[in-house]
Amino acid sequence: MESLGAFLKSRRDRVTPVEVGLRTFGTARRVPGLRREELAQLAGVSAGYYTRLEQGLAETASKQVLDALARVLLLDRIETVHLHNLARQSANTRLSRPPVEEPHPRVLALLESLRDTTPAVVLGRRGDVLAWNRTGHALMAEHIPFDAPEDPADRPSVPRMFFLDPLSRDLHHNWDELARIHVAYLRLTAGRFPTDARLAELIGELTMRSDEFARLWAVGEVADCTVGTMHLRHPTVGAVSVDYQVWLQPDSPDHRVELYTPTDPSSADALRILTHHLRDR
Template sequence: MDGDLGDFLRSRRARIQPEEVGLPSHGRRRVPGLRREEVAQLAGVSVDYYIRLEQGRGPGSTSRTKSAGVSDAVLDAIARVLRLDETEHAYLHAVARPPKTAERRRSAPRVRPGIQLLLDSMERTPAFVLGPAMDVVAWNALADAVLGFSRIAPAHRNTALQLFLDPGTHDLYPDWAAVAAQTVAHLRLGAGSHPDDRRLREVVGELSLKSEDFRRLWADHQVKACMYGVKRVRHPLAGLLTLPYESLVLPETPDRTLVAYTPEPGSETAERLTLLGSWASTGA
């Protein structure tokens, strides 16, 4: 995913108007937002330095090392000028200074047996585990009853691939557009943290090739950690389910995230999940 740093910086300066940072807005501008020279001036760095950074080249860098030499102070100043939020700020650091190859973790193929036992013990809570590329690596029976993981081919048992390549997901998710935007923002955040993850590259490549919706959203460079929220699922048997969710990073494997749907006890959704779990347990 080469070019992420430059594309991200260009997209973020394009959304800042000169008058927002105290600069005159008169005169014709060839591009929207701030010019590179203005970002450099406001951040207190030379224009050449900022241009090199936007090209993915830091001080003393080569085509292989990219911007590894850029300091925290410079990145923090640029984040301030571009008005990045906390998640965008962390993403800027990640893509500007990717970890050395020797320090990059290889993704484990599956979860520990203890994690699977934990999932299975959550009989009233649909829960599953995602990898950095949004592959579903483990799940419990109720999550399978809601989302049908076991019926998906292993190579495409991935929430992003399913969302954009399976037309049926437009019926499954009444708020498909919002779910799609959140998914891409989360996937891009993962790309910043795992720049050399082969599986993540494969997923982004396949979606870029096959989905116009994905290409459009990916080009927006939105980054967001979707760690909690609410999703609505229209299940063919149980009907409309309103599912608050919580996401927890597994301590020993920080590239694994456990996602649990947590409807309010006694709610209509909770009752429908109980009924769905009963159907699933009897093989209905």
């Protein structure tokens, strides 16, 4: 998991004096980005207070201070949300194991209403597949048993599939782009749920078992994952490109429904073939 101080330092290192209007007069600098005292001055706080904040020694930071730091550090909206999430964490907070996640009946009713016409997957807060319809399963992971999400101990994990399953990796033609987004979203999730022991274990496992995950995690990107495009090399229907969009669930705000729609006529044909293939089984 990430601390407020580590996030502040990583973002401070990325901002050059020129970007925030400081003149350096050509003098050599020992830090890649802003100095602590420069950031503090621009944000309107004392250098001592900011230093304590970055070192984890300050007890609290007001919304005004955090917003001022976000402004100077050129954070976008999602990075600013992450900054506030980290600031709410307590240094003495202990990890705990949250209850097993279950999809809400209304979400399952939505899957039923979609039937097999639109691929759909229900994801938990850590990217576990809580449910999917037949087409969603066939599109994203036909090598995994359809009923796998029914057993909480055996549920497919999208982050694990993405970084540890060669078949899942081969499926995604734009794997590099999607991998970066997955890691950035997982970091945002870690800031929202700092006490989730299962989430901490997942991040630790991926860091140990995947050099690519460890490299991307060290970069420190933060991003939401709500819309995008996946270019797939599907083993049954060949090349297919789909746009994904995420629907958040008011009854279960930690859960997401991902829907996949074709981006072009040939991809629409591929999805129809996939649907017919399922019906012919």
